[in-house]
Amino acid sequence: MSANFQNFQKGPEFKKIFDVLGDGIFNADFDLWKNRRKIAKTLITHHTFHNFLVKTNCDMVKNGLVPCSIYKRFTFDTTCILVTGFDPGSLSVDLNNIAFMKAMNDAGEVMVIRNLLPQCVWKLQKWHGIGPEKKLRDAREVIDRVIGKYILMKHDELRAKGEKMNENEEEEGVDLLASYIANDDGETKTGLIFYDKFLRDTILNFMIAGRDTTSSGLTWFIWLVVTHPEIEKKIREELKAIISLGEEGDKQRLFKGGELKNAIYLHAALCESLRLYPVPVPFQLKIPQEPDVLPSGHRVHPNMRVMVILYAMGRMESVWGKGALDHLTSSFLSNGGPRICLGKEVAFTQMKAVAAAIIHNYHVEMVKGHEVCPNVSVILYMKNGFKVRIRNRWT
Numbered sequence: 001m002s003a004n005f006q007n008f009q010k011g012p013e014f015k016k017i018f019d020v021l022g023d024g025i026f027n028a029d030f031d032l033w034k035n036r037r038k039i040a041k042t043l044i045t046h047h048t049f050h051n052f053l054v055k056t057n058c059d060m061v062k063n064g065l066v067p068c069s070i071y072k073r074f075t076f077d078t079t080c081i082l083v084t085g086f087d088p089g090s091l092s093v094d095l096n097n098i099a100f101m102k103a104m105n106d107a108g109e110v111m112v113i114r115n116l117l118p119q120c121v122w123k124l125q126k127w128h129g130i131g132p133e134k135k136l137r138d139a140r141e142v143i144d145r146v147i148g149k150y151i152l153m154k155h156d157e158l159r160a161k162g163e164k165m166n167e168n169e170e171e172e173g174v175d176l177l178a179s180y181i182a183n184d185d186g187e188t189k190t191g192l193i194f195y196d197k198f199l200r201d202t203i204l205n206f207m208i209a210g211r212d213t214t215s216s217g218l219t220w221f222i223w224l225v226v227t228h229p230e231i232e233k234k235i236r237e238e239l240k241a242i243i244s245l246g247e248e249g250d251k252q253r254l255f256k257g258g259e260l261k262n263a264i265y266l267h268a269a270l271c272e273s274l275r276l277y278p279v280p281v282p283f284q285l286k287i288p289q290e291p292d293v294l295p296s297g298h299r300v301h302p303n304m305r306v307m308v309i310l311y312a313m314g315r316m317e318s319v320w321g322k323g324a325l326d327h328l329t330s331s332f333l334s335n336g337g338p339r340i341c342l343g344k345e346v347a348f349t350q351m352k353a354v355a356a357a358i359i360h361n362y363h364v365e366m367v368k369g370h371e372v373c374p375n376v377s378v379i380l381y382m383k384n385g386f387k388v389r390i391r392n393r394w395t
């Protein structure tokens with residue numbers, strides 16, 4: 001993925017299965033991928049998006065997560081705000097059913113089924129509009145309608161803001177959809193229909209990339225912390241040390257993004273949790289364009305599919321050294337190659353803010369007898385959810 005990146009693409013089969021993602025970055029290879037990556041990287045690393053990320057995250061932890069404490073809804077709403085600027089409002093005490101969220105869940109489910117069935121079977125189902133393919137068709141309609149509405153609303157919002165946008169954007173930050181529209185250089189805007197399709201694919205790809213990944217990562221992380229009191233203790237000590245000297249540490253408190261930059265142990269613990277439980281992206285598929293030899297010595301050629309199983313790789317002593325299963329090794333490989341996750345900073349900012357809020361303020365205890373195991377999916381959630389009792393540490 002780094003030394004001979006060009007040779008390992010996702011291939012046309014991937015795009016067929018994940019057709020709902022359109023021509024977004026996840027489905028793209030070669031020049032199309034380069035183009036998508038270049039624009040996305042410029043916008044996601046821009047300081048105005050960073051400001052927006054920090055503000056949105058703080059607001060959501062304070063107003064949404066702490067009262068409600070449900071990660072999947074938290075990351076769904078946060079990602080939707082970061083990407084489009086609009087809050088779908090799934091994280092409320094009455095736990096509304098949000099059609100957009102359900103449609104994305106349904107689409108994800110059918111993608112898994114497509115991976116398990118022979119292509120001719122799911123194509124036939126698609127043609128007749130039956131079974132899981134009917135579910136996907138309905139989900140797609142909802143996804144297109146909601147995203148279409150967001151795009152129209154954003155155009156209206158930007159028109160209404162006019163010049164004011166530049167004045168406020170420094171401080172308040174800017175969502176990705178607004179940046180895409182504002183920074184369009186004509187390369188993508190070759191016609192309104194095509195352009196809106198580009199925006200639709202981009203929004204959906206970012207929503208898929210950002211929402212369930214972070215929440216599943218967080219769920220397994222909190223489970224690891226809860227079942228390893230020595231790690232919980234160290235994180236609490238680190239958070240206490242971060243609280244400034246004049247301030248009393250033993251009370252309810254949320255942490256600002258900037259403060260958590262110094263939470264080195266928390267960061268390392270999250271990395272290690274992702275190594276041992278790479279639940280957000282458990283495997284990756286690559287198709288060699290030319291014959292090649294992998295670092296393991298295995299020969300591969302264009303008729304082969306290379307499946308990288310991250311769960312196994314994160315546990316190999318040959319990569320991580322002896323005892324890497326029992327201890328935090330604090331040695332996180334950063335060599336992911338040119339296709340490395342674009343949302344790494346977004347994910348860590350979110351996960352650190354939520355983990356710090358939970359670990360500093362609450363005792364989390366697993367419900368006795370609750371079975372923790374992964375389900376079978378593109379993202380590994382906990383099959384039976386994560387049942388816990390939560391007690392405030394300070395009341």
Ligand code: HEM
Pocket residue numbers: 025026037040205206209210211213214217274280281284338339340341342343344346347
């Ligand atoms: C714990 C959370 C996350 C993990 C473990 C993770 C992991 C990954 C991995 C392994 C890839 C490479 C996939 C591939 O080659 O197809 C990837 C790609 C990507 N991720 Fe993440 N991700 C996370 C969160 C996020 C977030 C929050 C965002 C954005 C808001 C994001 C945006 C992206 C994008 C746009 C790509 C495509 C990059 C490309 O193809 O060039 N990710 N992520």
